[in-house]
Amino acid sequence: MLDALAGQIESRRDELIALTRDLVAFPTVNPPGEAYTECAGFLGERLRRRGFEVSYIRGEGTPGDNDRYPRTNILARYDTGRPGACIHFNGHIDVVEVGRGWTRDPFAGEVAGGRIYGRGTCDMKAGIAASVVAAECLIDSGMPLCGAIEISGTVDEESGGFGGVAYMARQGLFSKPRVDHVIIPEPLNVDRVCIGHRGVWWAEIETFGHIAHGCMPFLGDCAIRHMGAFLDRVERDLLPGLVGRRTDMPVVPDGARASTLNFNAIHGGMSEDHDGLMSPCVPDSCRLTIDRRFLVEENLDDVRGEVVDLLDGLRRTRPGFDYAIRDLMIVLPVLADRDAPVPKAVSSAIETILAKKAEIICSPGTYDQKHISRIGHLHDCVAYGPGILDLAHQPDEFVVIDDLVHSAQVMALATLDLMGHDAFSR
Numbered sequence: 001m002l003d004a005l006a007g008q009i010e011s012r013r014d015e016l017i018a019l020t021r022d023l024v025a026f027p028t029v030n031p032p033g034e035a036y037t038e039c040a041g042f043l044g045e046r047l048r049r050r051g052f053e054v055s056y057i058r059g060e061g062t063p064g065d066n067d068r069y070p071r072t073n074i075l076a077r078y079d080t081g082r083p084g085a086c087i088h089f090n091g092h093i094d095v096v097e098v099g100r101g102w103t104r105d106p107f108a109g110e111v112a113g114g115r116i117y118g119r120g121t122c123d124m125k126a127g128i129a130a131s132v133v134a135a136e137c138l139i140d141s142g143m144p145l146c147g148a149i150e151i152s153g154t155v156d157e158e159s160g161g162f163g164g165v166a167y168m169a170r171q172g173l174f175s176k177p178r179v180d181h182v183i184i185p186e187p188l189n190v191d192r193v194c195i196g197h198r199g200v201w202w203a204e205i206e207t208f209g210h211i212a213h214g215c216m217p218f219l220g221d222c223a224i225r226h227m228g229a230f231l232d233r234v235e236r237d238l239l240p241g242l243v244g245r246r247t248d249m250p251v252v253p254d255g256a257r258a259s260t261l262n263f264n265a266i267h268g269g270m271s272e273d274h275d276g277l278m279s280p281c282v283p284d285s286c287r288l289t290i291d292r293r294f295l296v297e298e299n300l301d302d303v304r305g306e307v308v309d310l311l312d313g314l315r316r317t318r319p320g321f322d323y324a325i326r327d328l329m330i331v332l333p334v335l336a337d338r339d340a341p342v343p344k345a346v347s348s349a350i351e352t353i354l355a356k357k358a359e360i361i362c363s364p365g366t367y368d369q370k371h372i373s374r375i376g377h378l379h380d381c382v383a384y385g386p387g388i389l390d391l392a393h394q395p396d397e398f399v400v401i402d403d404l405v406h407s408a409q410v411m412a413l414a415t416l417d418l419m420g421h422d423a424f425s426r
């Protein structure tokens, strides 16, 4: 029975490729949130024809939502009419900007050398295609399935998921009793099951100064120099210690198993789009955005506290130093139970299909699992999909077609397992 199902999916290889390419052709770049409605409509129409009940949910009033760029999500449900669990596949339809360095057309879905190229192939339209074909194959198999299968295509994951999964979770769409198990086909590699991620603290730090003519800087007080002093303290007193803090969470790649801090942006003084209109001033403000990823073993107050301590130290010792700090985003670490039904079903399906042991991992970055866990209070959730993690957001992003097929087979088997059909007891 399992072999037959895997064979059914193998025979739909061309369909998997075609669906991935069709999805990639929608340039759903976020920001601003291009072509969301068209992409959601395409996915919804396909699933409606296959017997799913389809609804569109707009993330009204969420960041970026307006009539030009509506945050359109699609939710499809196939009810077998027999009591049982509901397995939900949640994929985000948005992609990040194209960026430089491409040698392929980012939205053509070029097929070459056993791969499909394009923005969003890896992260994560191939994953969506795999879940759709896996579900359709199960339905077409004629097996007396129990429960329900849901597929959602949601927006804005790349910008925090507020108009997508967070919005829908607030409406109870990612909670029991409606949904029992969730698989998010994010690209973490075809043989790995992801059960969570580190925490995130984004903050903006502003240093202040005193404006004066740039030809007489001694009459002012330069906010950028004050920021420079802070950066120097971070380099010397904070970063070296972070590398040594290691988590027991199985985060990949290995470098992300430690605490990390990135400077995401810095700006002070004259506007960056000055257009040749120079302004010779001593800057009185400099703003820095920091991106601190913290471990399940750390606590947010301590994480924030060690940055504030450096700033307060400078305020005491450096003449004229003053600052403000504000939180931009906080995401607490998420860690699902590796012995819960979904991680077990997906791991065992990986062993069946790929004939190797599944690796249980955590993601270096966050993804929509946080909203499902914290807003939906649904914890039986993993990320599992065909893409190669390191290729996400890169130029010439691609997905390996064999991985695409294998992941769809894994998803179908895992779904069958979770739906509790006796075909699974071989």
Ligand SMILES: [Zn+2]
Pocket: 092, 123, 124, 157, 186, 187, 367
């Ligand atoms: Zn993604």
